[in-house]
Amino acid sequence: MRQPLVAGNWKMNGTRTAVADLIGGIKAGLGGVESAEVAVCPPFPYLAMVEDALQGTPIAWGAQNLCTEVSGAFTGEVSAAMLRDFGCRYVIVGHSERRQYYGEDNQIVARKEAVARQHHLVPILCVGETLAQREAGITEEVVADQLDAVIELSGVAAFASTVVAYEPVWAIGTGLTATPDQAQAVHAFIRGRIAEKDAAIAAGVRILYGGSMKPDNAAELLAQVDIDGGLIGGASLKAADFLGICAAANVPR
Numbered sequence: 001m002r003q004p005l006v007a008g009n010w011k012m013n014g015t016r017t018a019v020a021d022l023i024g025g026i027k028a029g030l031g032g033v034e035s036a037e038v039a040v041c042p043p044f045p046y047l048a049m050v051e052d053a054l055q056g057t058p059i060a061w062g063a064q065n066l067c068t069e070v071s072g073a074f075t076g077e078v079s080a081a082m083l084r085d086f087g088c089r090y091v092i093v094g095h096s097e098r099r100q101y102y103g104e105d106n107q108i109v110a111r112k113e114a115v116a117r118q119h120h121l122v123p124i125l126c127v128g129e130t131l132a133q134r135e136a137g138i139t140e141e142v143v144a145d146q147l148d149a150v151i152e153l154s155g156v157a158a159f160a161s162t163v164v165a166y167e168p169v170w171a172i173g174t175g176l177t178a179t180p181d182q183a184q185a186v187h188a189f190i191r192g193r194i195a196e197k198d199a200a201i202a203a204g205v206r207i208l209y210g211g212s213m214k215p216d217n218a219a220e221l222l223a224q225v226d227i228d229g230g231l232i233g234g235a236s237l238k239a240a241d242f243l244g245i246c247a248a249a250n251v252p253r
């Protein structure tokens with residue numbers, strides 16, 4: 001039985017005031033959510049504020065990135081231990097925006113995934129194809145390579161304590177959502193790829209969908225057997241929209 005997870009990726013958005021309002025709205029509205037786990041991933045400077053606001057609530061928080069290295073002379077970087085110091089449970093690794101704009105390849109992402117787990121953070125490992133890759137018919141190859149890099153570095157056991165997020169790049173921030181069938185097909189492929197190595201780990205790994213998920217399309221995506229929650233960008237910046245998605249996830253499966 002996999003507990004659904006709805007995680008908000010705020011990306012590079014927010015001010016102190018906006019963060020206070022958003023967190024206040026989510027806390028106030030979340031009363032009814034029981035079966036789904038909810039998390040928010042603010043930009044680094046707001047982690048302390050979010051920790052203060054969410055401590056003692058069922059809402060978890062996490063970061064959007066971390067350094068491959070443990071500590072030392074890495075100007076501008078943030079370590080896994082620092083994220084733990086601010087109470088993070090989760091950290092997003094390998095988001096397509098990091099891969100696309102900051103040169104993170106599968107090997108770098110696999111190192112981040114490993115260092116996160118070594119510091120008792122739960123990585124949310126993002127995988128997914130671009131539109132060109134989908135049109136070229138290589139979606140499964142691309143996603144397999146992204147998963148295999150983690151398996152090669154850390155072994156399949158990594159997926160016993162890692163969440164996967166399938167985020168088709170062409171659906172991120174575009175308003176284009178993968179259809180439930182398109183998403184389910186790739187989710188099933190991901191679970192199958194892990195199952196080739198370990199069926200029990202594959203059965204337990206949570207696989208989130210990300211890419212223009214909104215209150216009005218969340219229920220049909222979340223109804224798919226291999227979709228265990230969502231990684232939400234734009235719609236996580238408005239409490240009402242985020243809460244709408246949380247409510248859709250809060251149904252017994």
Ligand SMILES: O=C(CO)COP(=O)(O)O
Binds near residue numbers: 095174231232233
């Ligand atoms: O990238 C995403 C979450 O990590 C998805 O972003 P959108 O929900 O804005 O499409």
